[in-house]
Amino acid sequence: MMDASDCYDIDIWGDNMQRCYDSACCGAGSENVIGSFYAVLGVSNVFHSAYCYKNCHNIFGSTGLIQKQYCILNKQYAKEEYEALLPKIIEHLKKTGEWGEFFPIQMSQFGYNETVAQDYFPLTEEEAKAKGYKWKSKDLREFKPSQYAIPDNLDDVPDTIINELLACSDCAKNYKIGEKELRFYRQKSIAIPRKCFNCRHSDRKKLRNPRRLYPRECSQCKAEILTTYSQSRPEKIYCENCYLKEIN
Ligand SMILES: [Zn+2]
Numbered sequence: 171m172m173d174a175s176d177c178y179d180i181d182i183w184g185d186n187m188q189r190c191y192d193s194a195c196c197g198a199g200s201e202n203v204i205g206s207f208y209a210v211l212g213v214s215n216v217f218h219s220a221y222c223y224k225n226c227h228n229i230f231g232s233t234g235l236i237q238k239q240y241c242i243l244n245k246q247y248a249k250e251e252y253e254a255l256l257p258k259i260i261e262h263l264k265k266t267g268e269w270g271e272f273f274p275i276q277m278s279q280f281g282y283n284e285t286v287a288q289d290y291f292p293l294t295e296e297e298a299k300a301k302g303y304k305w306k307s308k309d310l311r312e313f314k315p316s317q318y319a320i321p322d323n324l325d326d327v328p329d330t331i332i333n334e335l336l337a338c339s340d341c342a343k344n345y346k347i348g349e350k351e352l353r354f355y356r357q358k359s360i361a362i363p364r365k366c367f368n369c370r371h372s373d374r375k376k377l378r379n380p381r382r383l384y385p386r387e388c389s390q391c392k393a394e395i396l397t398t399y400s401q402s403r404p405e406k407i408y409c410e411n412c413y414l415k416e417i418n
């Protein structure tokens with residue numbers, strides 16, 4: 171969050187943003203946005219709405235609006251009508267416990283296991299469903315056998331590989347190579363991946379340090395520090411001061 175004030179429970183991004191609550195992807199002049207997603211570019215008083223852009227003001231429960239004012243459920247109201255209706259709606263939502271809350275999980279278009287939540291807070295299918303989350307089950311149409319053998323040598327890879335259906339060497343899920351992707355591999359002399367996007371992502375995640383902190387001593391000045399490198403790892407770990415001295 172950059173350049174945001176009086177905001178709470180916001181994910182991304184700021185840039186002259188004020189008094190926003192329980193919302194995601196808001197910024198560039200967003201003011202008094204509550205329980206919304208993507209209310210951006212000089213908008214104000216936007217409640218429980220999504221994708222309301224550019225100078226939208228006084229909007230409730232709407233989606234996909236540009237330069238609109240006094241809309242409820244995407245219907246245009248006169249200023250006086252809006253101001254009379256909104257307090258009644260808020261009063262009702264306070265009784266049901268929905269006022270100010272982000273969109274309920276039932277509205278998510280994605281399975282829990284398709285999101286980064288699964289990366290950081292992994293759940294089994296049963297656990298996720300018990301919490302009311304959707305779950306993306308295996309779609310057999312995405313697991314067709316591949317008839318194509320990827321050449322071992324990048325120089326032998328033809329341009330037509332972008333038309334081929336490939337199958338992951340780990341999970342057997344199908345994937346394709348894009349035209350720009352192929353160009354990138356050739357520029358950087360990177361072999362064509364044998365794994366699908368998800369398996370490559372999961373391999374990269376395994377290279378990261380765990381999301382927990384271990385108490386350790388700075389290898390230089392012996393100050394007590396917290397680090398994602400556990401005590402059993404062989405790397406030299408410096409405190410911030412010693413690190414900065416070392417690299418400057
Ligand atoms: Zn895979």
Ligand SMILES: [Zn+2]
Nearest residue numbers: 388391409412
């Ligand atoms: Zn130190």
